[in-house]
Amino acid sequence: MATTVVTSADIASEAPRSDFGRVLAQRERRFAAALLAPAFLALLATTTFPLLFLIYTSAFRTDLAMPFTNGFVGFENYQVLLSDERFWTSLLVSLVYTGSTVALQVIIGLALALLVMDMKRGQGWFRVIAILPVVLSPAVVGMIWRTFMLAPEFGIVDFLAINAGLGSKNWLGDPTLAMVSVIAIHTWQWTPFAFMVLLASLASLPEDIYEAARLDRASAWQRFRRITLPLLRPAIVMVIIMRTMVALTAFAAIFTVTAGGPGTATEILNLYAYRKSFTELSIGYGSALAVALLIVTIIISGILFAMRRAR
């Protein structure tokens, strides 16, 4: 049956018109379908199906601790969510965490890339060292920081604080300091990523524009503002998009370092959804929170992709 179907898409596209060509094109389509099938089936099963099931689950009360209360509740989970103070707090924490870590990564990463760019020697050191945090597991990173770096009294950060005259601080026990700490840890781990990407982009910029600018006696700052920044813009926006997506759904490092605490001081939306579902075992409400996180992600990425296109 399929052998005789010629769609308008075929004719409209640059597909060959001869019979021989048509057979070839058809073979190509079948070959493509066969190659794509396994991956797309797996993606359907592991991403699309869970998404649909998640939305379905969010319309139920599914309490693993109290199964007798379970049942269809429609939009009730979402109504509860809108007046749930902990939800709004976690949303705010998410935005602060994402906004500040991404900004710090891009600013520090760019500054360092510019600095290292001009180095005649020692670039190699930066490249090797920078790879380390990026490849480490965020869970291990969180553990190291929580114990050997931030622990009161003998952690290195606390040791430095004491010697700097600041005194011993409860880095993870104080709400504000805990937030600063998790932001610092995320920034520590991922700034090298921004640094490497921006350094590579800097290296690919055409040298002759700078020569011309120097001949025109443009100052270093002018060259940066007028040449480097605009040329680097696509890379910077791309880094922002990639890092934002990760920061919004960061989990392991915060989970290991503070588990969202003290109280809910570092509980990002992602962590709240996890806690609701797997600690408090109310999976229906947890699903609604996850859907909310998805909506937030879509809105933010929509804004960022619009930024990417705008000139």
Place this chain on the structure above:
Amino acid sequence: MTAKRLRVFALLAISVVFLLAWAFPIIWSVLNSLKTDSDVLAYPPKLVFAPTLDAYRDVLFGSGSILPNLLSSVIISVGTTVVTMLMAVPAAYALARLRFRGKRFAGFYVLATQMLPPVGIIIPYFLVLRNIGWIDTYQGIILIYLSFSLPFAIWLLVSYFEDIPFEMEEAAYLDGASRLKTLWRIIIPQVRGGIAVTVVFVFLNAWNEFLFAVVLSGNTVRPVTVAMFNFVSVEQTLWAKLAAVSVLAMLPVVVLGVVAQKHIVKGLTVGAVKGGGRR
């Protein structure tokens, strides 16, 4: 000091500070793993001490050994990598080099799946896997790891496949080689480097994953990143052992990272540098 010298000196100082800041937590964990608990807790922190491998001996061969957990991590990571590559290479090839209807949509679909928050995937998956008894199994974890490893691998591989000149496969095809043969004999060897980079990335991501592992692991299958928590409890922290476990968990990824350093940077930047230019 002249202004220029001052500048050079400032640059050097900044560099040293940053290199130290990045490397220190890792170096410090390695040092702590070679200490005794009392040396770890010493104040001021000890830089000079009598190194011992006791912590490693204990976590590897003592009671509550983490060897099974390291093995779990290896099985999960290798399994994920193999399954991912078997699916991703053909898919990426099709997306990069074949002409078919719905190609744009297929590409968009792969990208879009990457945006799903993992916590949203794990909640429904947990319910399903619990029903079919796949919690605490390798197949359960490897299957769900495909949700993030596949889109990433496909997307990365497409960028490598796109770089091969078309003439090569046309020539092979006209010589009478079948499509599949062309792919296997001509194209794959061309993107060997790209495949290697993708393998490294997929392995790293699987080794480092935590959220899915926490929810789906149990007594049989528990990767080292999760098992690490055994060494920190409310009553006491086994400092030197925790450091030793952390170092063991870091070891494979750090070795891979340093060995594949140049390629990793390329892999990381492919999207960012090219991404700007793409439609």
